[in-house]
Each structure stands twice: as C-alpha cells, then as structure tokens.
Amino acid sequence: MHAKVKKIIDDIKSIKIQGARNIARAAVDAFYLETNYSKAKDVKKCLAELGIVERALIQSRPTEPMMRNMLANLSKMALENIRQNSKPTVKLLKEAVRKTHAELVARMNEDGKRMTEYGAKMIQNGAIVVTHCHSSSVTNILKKAHENGIKFKVYNFETRPRYQGRKTAEELAKAGIDVTLSVDGAMNMIMKKADIVLVGADAVTARGDLINKVGTSTLAHVARMHDVSFYSCAELFKFSTATLEGNLETIEERDPKEVWEKPPKKVKILNPAFDVTAARYITGYVTEVGVIPSTSFFTIAAQKLGYQVVGKSYA
Ligand code: RUB
Numbered sequence: 241m242h243a244k245v246k247k248i249i250d251d252i253k254s255i256k257i258q259g260a261r262n263i264a265r266a267a268v269d270a271f272y273l274e275t276n277y278s279k280a281k282d283v284k285k286c287l288a289e290l291g292i293v294e295r296a297l298i299q300s301r302p303t304e305p306m307m308r309n310m311l312a313n314l315s316k317m318a319l320e321n322i323r324q325n326s327k328p329t330v331k332l333l334k335e336a337v338r339k340t341h342a343e344l345v346a347r348m349n350e351d352g353k354r355m356t357e358y359g360a361k362m363i364q365n366g367a368i369v370v371t372h373c374h375s376s377s378v379t380n381i382l383k384k385a386h387e388n389g390i391k392f393k394v395y396n397f398e399t400r401p402r403y404q405g406r407k408t409a410e411e412l413a414k415a416g417i418d419v420t421l422s423v424d425g426a427m428n429m430i431m432k433k434a435d436i437v438l439v440g441a442d443a444v445t446a447r448g449d450l451i452n453k454v455g456t457s458t459l460a461h462v463a464r465m466h467d468v469s470f471y472s473c474a475e476l477f478k479f480s481t482a483t484l485e486g487n488l489e490t491i492e493e494r495d496p497k498e499v500w501e502k503p504p505k506k507v508k509i510l511n512p513a514f515d516v517t518a519a520r521y522i523t524g525y526v527t528e529v530g531v532i533p534s535t536s537f538f539t540i541a542a543q544k545l546g547y548q549v550v551g552k553s554y555a
Pocket of ligand 1: 255257258259260261262372373374375376377378404439440441442452453454513
C-alpha cells in the first residue's frame with residue numbers, strides 16, 4: 241500500500257479527516273492514488289491491491305455508507321472495464337479509475353451545491369439555529385444563508401469526547417456568523433429558544449432513521465418536546481443499502497481512552513461514535529433533490545443510486 245494511502249487511512253481513523261463527506265472524498269482519492277502509484281505488472285495483481293485498500297478504508301470508519309457507496313462505484317467500474325476489454329492492461333485500468341474518480345468528485349460537488357442551496361432557503365431572518373458536532377453539509381448551508389444576507393444566530397455543542405463542536409464554532413465565527421458554543425448537557429436549555437435544528441448524517445436507513453454523531457437522538461427528542469423542526473442534511477449517497485438487505489448499520493465504538501485515559505479500576509467506559517434517531521422525529525431530510533420526508537429517502541435514494549428493487553434477480 242502506498243505511504244500516502246496509508247496516511248489517509250490513519251487520518252480517517254484518528255478523526256483528522258472527519259465527517260461523512262470528507263471521509264468519502266478522502267477514500268475515493270486514496271483509491272485513485274493507489275491505482276496511480278501501482279507498480280503491478282498485471283491487472284489481476286492491481287485489482288487485488290485495490291481490494292486491500294478498499295477493505296482497509298471501509299474498516300477505518302464502519303458507519304460510513306457514503307464512503308462505501310462511492311468506493312463501490314469505483315471498484316464496480318474497474319471490474320466492468322476489465323470485462324469489456326478483450327486485452328485489459330494496467331494502463332487502461334488506471335485511465336478508467338482516473339476518469340470515474342473525476343466523475344464521482346464532480347457529481348459529489350454538484351450534489352453538495354444543490355443541497356446547500358435548498359438548505360440555505362430554510363434559514364429565516366432572525367432565526368435561532370441549533371446544530372451538533374461538525375457537519376460540512378450544515379456549515380456550508382449556514383455560510384450560504386449568511387452570504388445571502390440572512391441574519392441568524394447559531395448555538396452548537398462541544399461534542400465530547402473529540403470536541404468537533406469547536407471546529408464548527410470556529411468555522412462559523414470566521415465566516416462572520418453569530419455562534420455560541422455550549423456544553424452537550426445544555427441541549428434542553430438551548431432548545432427553549434430555538435427555531436430550527438440542522439444536523440448532518442452519516443447514514444440513513446431503509447426506514448428513514450438517521451445515524452449521526454452520538455447525542456443527535458437526544459437533540460431530536462428535545463426538539464420534539466419543544467415543537468422545534470428537526471432536519472438532517474443528507475445527500476442520497478448516505479443511504480445504507482445494507483439496511484435494505486435486512487442488516488443493521490454498524491455503530492462504531494471508539495477507544496474508551498478518548499473518554500478517560502486512566503479510569504479507576506472497575507469503571508467501564510462506553511464510547512459510541514453515533515446514535516440512531518427514529519424517522520418519526522425527523523421533520524425532513526435536506527438532500528440534493530430537495531427537502532424530502534424521512535420515509536421517502538429510501539425510494540429516492542434507491543432510484544439515484546441505481547439500486548434495483550423491483551425486478552431484482554433472485555437467481
Ligand atoms: C461527524 C458527524 C457529522 C456527519 C455528517 O462525526 O456526525 O454530522 O458525518 O458530516 P465524526 P458531513 O466527527 O465522528 O466523523 O455533513 O460533513 O458529511
């Protein structure tokens with residue numbers, strides 16, 4: 241595995257690269273780099289190397305369907321390319337991966353832009369917006385609304401134990417947005433004055449449930465108690481196809497040391513990275529095709545991803 245690819249995997253594991261979109265982008269870049277630097281003499285060897293990289297990337301953060309879906313696109317194309325050529329070569333494979341990588345990145349940027357535009361329209365003048373963790377989808381939406389001249393305030397939470405909330409607060413403050421960071425335990429207190437909650441998404445399940453940074457479900461329940469609209473910003477690529485096949489999406493458990501380096505004996509530590517918010521607490525998903533009800537996410541995502549539901553072969 242090339243050193244640059246190894247570094248990307250380490251940065252994803254250690255959260256230097258964080259957030260589903262950034263992770264997915266870094267993963268497809270790593271796949272492309274590995275192909276580009278490959279010294280494999282034949283296609284079979286090159287594909288085997290790529291398989292190792294793909295598995296290592298997927299294991300680096302197990303709750304990331306956007307990464308999985310985009311990598312699946314790349315490797316599927318690589319295989320198709322081999323099948324279509326009577327004399328496949330490593331050179332042809334490299335060119336095909338380069339082309340598909342560029343197409344995927346362009347599509348991701350376009351989808352992100354559209355989602356940002358839909359989301360920005362939802363921020364009203366004078367609004368109090370609440371968010372959690374760091375989601376590039378949410379920060380882009382808020383920055384766009386600010387650029388559009390909308391005046392609003394943002395409250396966000398530290399997000400223990402890795403403090404991604406500080407990244408959000410710093411980024412928004414730099415953009416000139418009025419932002420207040422608070423401790424995670426203040427969710428109920430702050431919700432009393434909120435108008436809208438916008439969070440990101442790591443995965444959306446077949447029944448429209450949201451998997452996002454731990455604490456998101458608490459925020460959604462508190463929002464419901466105060467009748468505050470709760471939206472998740474999720475491109476359709478975040479759909480977990482595994483859940484349609486009857487599997488539960490994995491919830492990543494991180495090192496207990498992130499919570500307490502040296503806990504006293506007999507103290508057990510639980511450090512889940514994400515939690516599940518039931519579809520019924522979600523007012524809507526902000527996507528690249530518009531703001532859709534949580535129960536429609538699956539149908540629209542399956543269409544977009546080309547995931548064949550009706551007419552599927554059972555052979
Ligand atoms: C980040 C997180 C974000 C989503 C969406 O968790 O929960 O809300 O990944 O991010 P972590 P984006 O810091 O553990 O990766 O909108 O950028 O895809």
